[in-house]
Amino acid sequence: MSANLIPILWEATLQTIYMVVVSGLIGTVLGLPLGVFLATSKRGELLSAPAVNAALGLVVNALRSIPFIILVVAIIPFTRMIAGTSIGTTAAIVPLTLAAAPFIARIVETAIREVDGGLIEAARAMGATPGQIISKVLLPEALPGIVLGLTLAIVSLIGYSAMVGAVGGEGLGDLGIRYGYQRFMPDVMLAVVVILIVLVQAVQSLGEWIARRLDHRAAKDRGL
Amino acid sequence: MNSAPSQAAITFREVSKTWPQRGGAVAALDRVSLDVQAGGITGVIGRSGAGKSTLLRLVNGLERASAGRVEVLGRDVTAASGRELRALRRDVGMIFQHFNLLANRTVRGNVALPLEIAGVAGPETDRRVGRLIDLVGLGALADRYPAQLSGGQKQRVGIARALATEPKVLLSDEATSALDPETTQAVLALLRDINRELGLTILLITHEMAVVRDICHHVAVMEAGRIVETGETYDIFANPQDPVTRSFLSGVTGTVLPGFIARRITPDGTGPAILRITFAGDSATHPVLSRLGAELGIDASILGGAIEEIDGRPFGNLTVQMPAEALPRAQAYLHAHDLRTEVLGHVG
Numbered sequence: 001m002s003a004n005l006i007p008i009l010w011e012a013t014l015q016t017i018y019m020v021v022v023s024g025l026i027g028t029v030l031g032l033p034l035g036v037f038l039a040t041s042k043r044g045e046l047l048s049a050p051a052v053n054a055a056l057g058l059v060v061n062a063l064r065s066i067p068f069i070i071l072v073v074a075i076i077p078f079t080r081m082i083a084g085t086s087i088g089t090t091a092a093i094v095p096l097t098l099a100a101a102p103f104i105a106r107i108v109e110t111a112i113r114e115v116d117g118g119l120i121e122a123a124r125a126m127g128a129t130p131g132q133i134i135s136k137v138l139l140p141e142a143l144p145g146i147v148l149g150l151t152l153a154i155v156s157l158i159g160y161s162a163m164v165g166a167v168g169g170e171g172l173g174d175l176g177i178r179y180g181y182q183r184f185m186p187d188v189m190l191a192v193v194v195i196l197i198v199l200v201q202a203v204q205s206l207g208e209w210i211a212r213r214l215d216h217r218a219a220k221d222r223g224l
Numbered sequence: 225m226n227s228a229p230s231q232a233a234i235t236f237r238e239v240s241k242t243w244p245q246r247g248g249a250v251a252a253l254d255r256v257s258l259d260v261q262a263g264g265i266t267g268v269i270g271r272s273g274a275g276k277s278t279l280l281r282l283v284n285g286l287e288r289a290s291a292g293r294v295e296v297l298g299r300d301v302t303a304a305s306g307r308e309l310r311a312l313r314r315d316v317g318m319i320f321q322h323f324n325l326l327a328n329r330t331v332r333g334n335v336a337l338p339l340e341i342a343g344v345a346g347p348e349t350d351r352r353v354g355r356l357i358d359l360v361g362l363g364a365l366a367d368r369y370p371a372q373l374s375g376g377q378k379q380r381v382g383i384a385r386a387l388a389t390e391p392k393v394l395l396s397d398e399a400t401s402a403l404d405p406e407t408t409q410a411v412l413a414l415l416r417d418i419n420r421e422l423g424l425t426i427l428l429i430t431h432e433m434a435v436v437r438d439i440c441h442h443v444a445v446m447e448a449g450r451i452v453e454t455g456e457t458y459d460i461f462a463n464p465q466d467p468v469t470r471s472f473l474s475g476v477t478g479t480v481l482p483g484f485i486a487r488r489i490t491p492d493g494t495g496p497a498i499l500r501i502t503f504a505g506d507s508a509t510h511p512v513l514s515r516l517g518a519e520l521g522i523d524a525s526i527l528g529g530a531i532e533e534i535d536g537r538p539f540g541n542l543t544v545q546m547p548a549e550a551l552p553r554a555q556a557y558l559h560a561h562d563l564r565t566e567v568l569g570h571v572g
Contacts, residue, residue, distance in 0.1 A: 122324035125284055126338040126389070127313035136340060140328050216369040217327040 005188060008175065013195055015089050016171040019164065020157045023093045027100025027157075028150065034060070034101065035108025036134055046120065046130045060102040068160050071095050092161070092169030100157055107149030111142040144215035151207025155200050162196075172196055232295075233393055233425040234260035234283055239292035241278050241449075252278040254449040255292070260442075265419050265426040267436040267457070269472055270446030276429040279446070280395050283427065284316045285309040297392055314342055317386030321398035323378040325370040331357060331381050332366045338388040349388075356384040360414060376407035383414060387422075394418070396428035400435060412439050433476040437461065437534055445469045458535045462504040463564065481543060485527060485571060493570035497551045498527065502564040503540035512563065513544070520557060522550040545571065 034056065040046040041053040066074070072095040079094040080086040115138055123133045139146075162173020172192050180189025236258045242249040253275045260266045270276040281287040282294050285301050294301040297315055304312060317338075325334050335353045339345040357366050360380040370378055379399060386394055396415070400408040416439045419426050430436065436443045436457055444454040445468055453466040464470045481489070481498070489498060501512065516522045524544040531540035546554060548570060555565050 116322075116324070118320060118322055118324040119326060121286060122318070122320060123337075123341070124286060125313055125316075125318040125395075126341050127310040128341045129310065132341050136337065137326065141326055143328065214328065216371060218371055 005179075005191075008179075009172075009188075009191055009195065012170065012172045012175040012192070013199075015169075016158065016161050016173070016199070019089055019092055019096055019161045019169065019171055020154060023096035023100050023161075024150070024154050024157055026093070026097045027104050027153065030097070030101040031104030032108055032146075034105035036112060036138070038105060039109040039112035040130075040134065040138070046133060060105055063098065063102040064106070068095070068099055069163050071099060072164060087168040089170050092164035092171075096157060096160055096164065099160055100153055103156065104150065104153050107153060108142070108146055111145030111149055112138050114145055115141045144211040144217075147207055147211040147214060151204055151211075154203050154207070158196065158199055158203070231262045232259040233262035233297060234258075234427060235293075235295045236279070236282070237293040237295075239279075239282065239289045239294055241275070241282070241287060242290045251449050253282075253289075256446075256449070256451055258444055258451060258454065260425065260427050262425050263419075263423050264441040265415070265428065265439050266442040266444070267440035268427070268429045268444045268446055269431065269433060269436055270429070271431060274446040275449040276446050277397065280397055280427065280429050283393070283395055284313050284318060314338070314389040315391050316393045316395060317389070317391040318395040318397065319379065319382040319386050319399045321401050323370070323375075323382045323402075325378055325381055325385075327370055330367050330369055331362055331373070331384075334370070334381055335384045335388055338385060342389055353384075353388065356387055359387075359418075360384045374407070375403050376410055379403065379407075379411050380414065383411075383418070387418070387424075391424070393425045393427065396426060398430060399428065401430070401432070408435075409438070415439055433472045437476055437532070441535060445472065456535070458504070458537055458539065461534050461539055462502060481568070482527060485545075488571050489569040490572040491569050493572040494548055495571040496545050497548045497570050498568040499524075499544050499546060499551065499554065500566045500568055501542045501544065501558060502566070503531070503538075503542070504562075504564070505537060505539075510561065512558065512561065513542070516554060516557065520550075520553055522546055522554050524554070543568070 037047065038053060038056060038060070041049045043050040063071075072092075075095055075098065076086045079091050082094050083091045085091050119137050119141060120133055123137045128136065161169070161171050162176070163169075164171065165174030165177055172195060176189050176192035179185045180192060236256050239253055239256045240251065241253040242251050256275075256279060258268075258279075268276045268279060278287055282289055282301065283296055285304060289302050292302070296312060299308070299312055301309070301312065326337065329337065332353055335356055336345055336349070339349045339353070354363075354366070357363055360383050362377060362380055362384070365373065365377065370381065373381065382399070394415075399415075400411050403411060412435065415426060415428075418424055419439075428435070428440070440457045442455070443457050443460050444451045445460070445466060446452065447466075447468045453460065453464070453469045460469060461473065464473055485498065503510070503512075513524055513526070516524055524546040527543045527545055529540065529542035531538060533539065551567065555567075558565050
């Protein structure tokens with residue numbers, strides 16, 4: 001592999017990280033409250049709003065059932081409206097976010113539903129408002145699960161980000177296709193794959209480490 | 225401190241609770257009336273499904289009554305708004321069978337939670353949290369997480385947490401049912417101390433008569449959504465009226481017949497009679513059996529029995545076997561000495 005490819009690889013890596021981080025952040029900002037609402041708004045639950053719950057659940061499922069590459073193309077007008085352009089790394093963040101938010105919402109919902117209902121009852125018995133139950137009981141108790149879920153979401157986003165080359169999204173996936181495949185440079189392809197593996201491995205390890213630090217459900221702190 | 229002990233901290237008046245269900249409603253509570261005396265420990269005992277859990281949850285509004293009226297500390301819970309209920313709940317602590325502690329908060333964090341919720345957490349409440357942790361005997365474990373504690377220690381955290389907002393009433397939902405007998409005793413002793421020292425009114429539900437015997441001043445027996453018997457614990461033990469009460473009592477007061485007798489017993493017959501003698505108060509220590517022999521010449525053999533203390537007074541049960549023909553004379557003698565008797569049957 002010639003030395004002049006190194007800057008190209010470096011730039012593609014940064015583009016991938018940029019797309020994943022920004023879409024992951026915005027996806028969390030949108031997905032977290034959505035997930036909390038989905039987990040607490042069925043009939044008889046804390047924020048009981050069954051009709052809204054069903055409607056939002058439908059939207060989330062619809063977004064999640066569209067294959068990502070079709071989503072990227074289908075929402076080009078929307079992307080242009082939000083990002084001002086439909087081409088480039090920044091434009092690619094729009095479909096990535098739109099794919100990440102419902103995914104993260106379901107992850108947050110699942111993690112919150114894992115929290116023992118007895119804790120909600122105990123908090124109600126203390127005179128907690130629904131908002132306090134969410135902020136002081138449900139989210140802190142679900143946090144390790146949410147962190148693991150976000151790790152999963154970021155790993156998925158790294159994979160999705162390879163597909164946004166279709167709208168000029170650039171990044172590692174795009175580099176692999178254009179150099180590795182179309183120009184038949186297997187060394188570039190290999191380098192791209194190795195960098196992706198390292199990225200995924202790093203994200204996964206970091207996520208698991210943070211989740212373990214946050215999780216006190218099992219008596220693991222030995223020697224106390 | 226609390227008002228006069230005769231005053232009720234909680235009153236239930238003709239309270240019903242029904243759950244809507246396909247093909248009609250299911251009644252969890254059926255016109256229940258009960259006064260829970262301020263400053264006392266009142267136990268509600270019943271089998272699972274008897275409605276005792278629903279009854280307890282009406283006190284702090286976790287469940288709403290379908291009909292009737294529940295008053296707590298002079299406030300009408302049945303008509304309370306959400307805001308009023310949340311205010312009331314600060315005066316009513318609650319502990320649970322499965323503790324319901326936050327796994328990701330330390331002991332200290334769990335005890336502080338009600339104060340954070342009440343919006344009063346600060347340096348001065350930190351001291352109160354520390355005092356409560358000391359009070360329940362967990363001073364050395366304040367920075368541990370629940371997963372590092374035993375069941376009894378977890379319930380102690382639950383108790384400290386329930387006391388954080390300085391409530392006047394403590395509700396206990398089967399608080400010792402998940403604990404082993406030794407730990408149960410320790411937790412009950414703690415509840416008794418809290419009742420005495422803080423003048424706290426305690427309403428507890430349980431399915432174990434031993435819990436009632438050990439700490440309750442008053443007891444209500446529930447069956448199928450109704451209260452079938454209520455009174456002072458001592459009176460209920462000494463003179464149970466309802467069959468449900470009797471069935472709860474069997475087993476805690478040395479009244480279980482040995483199997484080889486129980487298998488052969490018949491209601492009528494001519495064989496030796498099985499008689500249960502109940503001693504209450506001063507008579508509990510009278511040498512009744514030896515007198516039966518000495519004064520009436522009746523030989524009675526002991527099958528089982530126990531003498532224990534209920535609400536500070538001695539109470540005993542003795543199951544004896546004697547010839548059937550001696551039975552009327554023996555009963556007359558025992559009744560003359562203020563002892564209650566019950567013929568369980570004859571060994572045929």
